[in-house]
Amino acid sequence: MSSSPLIITSYHLPEVLFGEAGGKGGGPVEEWQAALAAQVQATQGVWVGGHTQNLEESGKLRDEVCQVPLEKQERDLAYTGACKAGLWPLFHSMADRSVFHEEHWVAYRKVNDKYAESALEAAKTLIQKRPDCVPVVWVHDYHLMEVPNIVRRRAKEDKVNVKIGFFMHIPFPPWDMVKIHPWKDFFLQGVLGSDLVAFQCQDYLLNFIDCCERGLGTRVDRKLGIVEHDAGGRNVKLRSMPVGVPFDKFNDLANQVPQSSHLKQDIQTVLCVDSLDFTKGLTYRFAAYERFLEKYHTHRGKVVLIQICLPSRSGQGNQLMEALYNQVQSINNKYANDSWTPVQLVDGPLPREEMVALYRDVDVALITPLRDGMNLYAKEFVACRKNLDNPGVLILSPFIGAADLMQEALMANPYEPNKVCDTLYNALTMNIAEAEVRMINLRGREKSNDLNNWMSGFLAGLQDLENSETGSSKGLECIQLNDFDSILDKYMNVPGWEKLCLLLDYDGTLAPHGSHPDFTILPQNTREVLERLAGMSNVFVSVITGRSIPDIRNKVGIDNITYAGNHGIDIVHPDGSKFMIPMPPEVEEKAKWLLQKLQTECCVEGAWVENKGVVLAFHHEAWKEKGSIDPLKKEKILTRARDLMTEAGFRIGMSDGGLVTEAKPPVKWNKGNAAIYILRSAFGVNWSQNIRIIYAGDDLTDEDAMNALKGLAYNFRVVNSGLVQTVADHRLPDTKGVETMLRWVEQFLKSRK
Structure with a gap:
């Protein structure tokens, strides 16, 4: 694995960094965060992120942690607004739920700027300690899609050598969804500031390539997984890299934990684990289970569905929980008897040992979100199925990243309750020989593609970029006639x-x-x-x-x-x-006055005025390089130049990438x-x-x-x-x-x- 110092950049700082997680509620997210935290420590890197507490005041700040200071209003507008109300539903292909407000996006960009600045400062500090190192900035998820481009631009200005990677944990939708977003150009180009961009499955990768080609009008190569971006045609490498789980850890735990108290003898159990979010399709699932009880009445009294509801950051958890409670109560009132309740609704996470016991001993795992980036609960379930006398059966929605590789699972469209109902029946009645073959294949693949494989694969992908620069890795050629x-x-x-x-x-x-x-x-x-x-x-x-x-x-x-x-x-x-x-008669005289004023007051430190007759161009290309002029002096002169242009009645224009400010005559x-x-x-x-x-x-x-x-x-x-x-x-x-x-x-x- 790469020895370059690793700078993980994520919206939230993980509690595992402070020794406060583990046991309840962390789940798969906690696992990959723990793995990355270990790599940060091993490479003497830094984790950049936000936290609701002031870590310095609370005494939690550590050397490998960089807290990004955010105001509450920034968090509300950027996270709750731009992310959860806008991007989250859109990226899960639920555009009708998305809300777009300009103030949300302004805050999103401001927050991304702060994270990028913190990540770059962390890189500079690491380079000071180890001058020969090239830090790896690994940005995570949709909250920070503009960070890679900002880091790249400022690193170039400051002559800081870094590698930039981006991983999208949630789905990346097709162009028909993305084109709805008013500021899509910003986040598409923001992500393309990376050297390597990875997605949970091939479908999401192809969606991104399609958006770049159709939305940005840039050149792509689907076969090589490359998008051309930036001046000069820089190649951005794209890869499908599904996140795994620590397979051996779950496998070993499954040998140790006792049977779950939630299981009953002679009762088959169906396990569902989801956060309280509209993307999980929980009401659809309960409707399908109710249809199952109606259609396959011989299973009444013999099957229990356990739905574990985990907290959600979407802010809609309480409302959804109330709706689920009413739906479950209706099913239980209709079908329950003195010795059997068809649905158990668990509000909140269970201890790790209890979850592993359920994964190991239930009969079926029913994982049917309407849309999900990967869904690691399916992989945790597979990692715990050691007992091949009861191999268990996995049912997946085809609309989640896990379905891309876990083909041995049974697939059920969550929008078709009859299909889910019949698939559940097939799973509960499947003969052991078939279930065993399916589970052996699933376990073999997940053991190979575990969490460590994902992490090392991504870092190796960034390392391979160095080889591509020496010509050993193929990229897009310069644009050709064909x-x-x-x-x-x-x-x-x-x-x-x-x-x-x-x-x-x-x-x-x-x-x-x-x-x-x-x-x-x-x-x-x-x-x-x-x-x-x-x-x-x-x-x-x-x-x-x-x-x-x-x-x-x-x-x-x-x-x-x-x-x-x-x-x-x-x-x-x-x-x-x-x-x-036709020009107003006074334009020429005003142009002469403006020319003299600009030359007298603003032409310093290499700046000069080009006289084009009725158009004047104030050239400040000499200030392009950082350090060429004091920033405050630069802003003061530019402000004065703009004020003079306005005073003369001229329109202000920018050209040449903002390096030339033009005074144009007052004509439309x-x-x-x-x-x-x-x-x-x-x-x-x-x-x-x-x-x-x-x-x-x-x-x-x-x-x-x-x-x-x-x-x-x-x-x-x-x-x-x-x-x-x-x-x-x-x-x-x-x-x-x-x-x-x-x-x-x-x-x-x-x-x-």
Whole structure:
């Protein structure tokens, strides 16, 4: 197992770290937390998490624990609101129960920021103690989906070398569910900040890949389990890694504990263990059991169902318990007699020894949630079935992660009470020979795929990433021509259109950003393919940029294309005709005043102002690197620059990933308006059926055009960071991807002829 210091990051700090758990109520969650805690201690790592108490004041704070300070309001909004009211039902495919409020998500992001900062500080502290180490930050579950991306970004800024892993304990739903969430872009890209992302089963992994491809428009490889993300096309590895249980521990305990007091002689017992949560389908299960008693009346008086109800953090436990109590009371009133009660409802956890005895001696375990990430109670049941004279039978819902591998279990759809009823009958009447074969196979697999195997497998997966960097592990190649067969073919390969219109940004799209605008040079290969395309009679090319017209014409150097400068304020066609948005007469004078003020008051520490005529660009790229300028001074200067722009009556815009603040004249005109104007002037009003349009850009100014062209064009966004919100249809990792796209277009048009 990896010797790198391990930084576990989870929303809750486990009680096992403080020696307060074990015995009651911990269950499978406590087991994996205990295993990870042992690994944290073995690697001299840290566990980062939250706690309802102030650990320092209570004297519980330990060297391997980092408590994230959260206010009660933050916990309420982020955990109870964003997580439990929004993400939890949605990720269990119960969208009608989800509630989305912006204040919840703002709090979620703020909390994730705090956890990420704590994890990174822990990494820095560990590196100070062991300068040659590369800490592993292992983030857990849906509460902290933005943490990986924040850690990656800040680690890069601070030049801290870490490996980042993420494990999703709950289900990951299909795209039809995920697209409902208003802030899906944030958590999808947040998770993709990891080096390795793992899920409980293959279905959840494929759902995530599908969401990345369809929701983010990024390149994926389902066979290799890879998603391309971030500037430059970083490969994120995805794996299916089901959590196991400490098999030998349960197996040994099953040899030691006495028989449970809940069991009665000559009465078959069905065991159910669930937290009090709507996702567990408890009311459905009791309805199916009642149907069983009605249909198989010979089993009345001979079968008891024990339902153990564990506490839930969802906040709906009391309400659900009351409903269950009424339902159980109705069943018992209908069927019970003086010597037999068909349902026993246990409110709260039982001691560990009692649970093991039940796992070992009951006849059937009925595990039928409506949806569940894994459900480790099924695995604990199997680990305790030592006595093959009474092998027991496991019934699973097909909608839980455990069903993916535990194929020897009987499957029953919880939404079909008759199916559950009949499956329960088959389980109770199954001959021992069949039950024995099924249980032997289940036990063999669970022994191999135990908790230690899961933990070591995940850490080994992160370790393998180091091998992939030296070329021994296959990843996605740089984007190739044939990749665009699947990306663009559906849009381009339709009959009836006559001309292709290419609308292209320059900086960061056609040409990679240089350290200074003068050093942003169009690559020769891109220039050549663009020139060939511009020379085709069925292609119209326009470059829409924030640069001035003379500057962009000089940079591109191709005559027969339309140039739109200053984000579309100035437009020049190949025939020399021009268009410029009418400006208020005082704009030029105000621009001169603003230029002088910015140069005098704000151009420090390498910052400078680019004069584009009626548009001014305040460049502060020199402040990009951490430590290049005092943060307070930086904010003060930026605030002053924005105040001056506002005072002059100019609109404020951002471009180049937030490294340039632009002062734009007070007219309602942007790249979107410019794109529509160019299309109308070139093709008239009724052009939509006669042309195909491809737009490519790399920043917020291009989003204006993509929004205006949504549904009319195929939009590409060149990504420059790990967190980009875009309406584009597809993302490209760099300017090389744009060149490849243009070469594919050229090839397609030649073959179309």
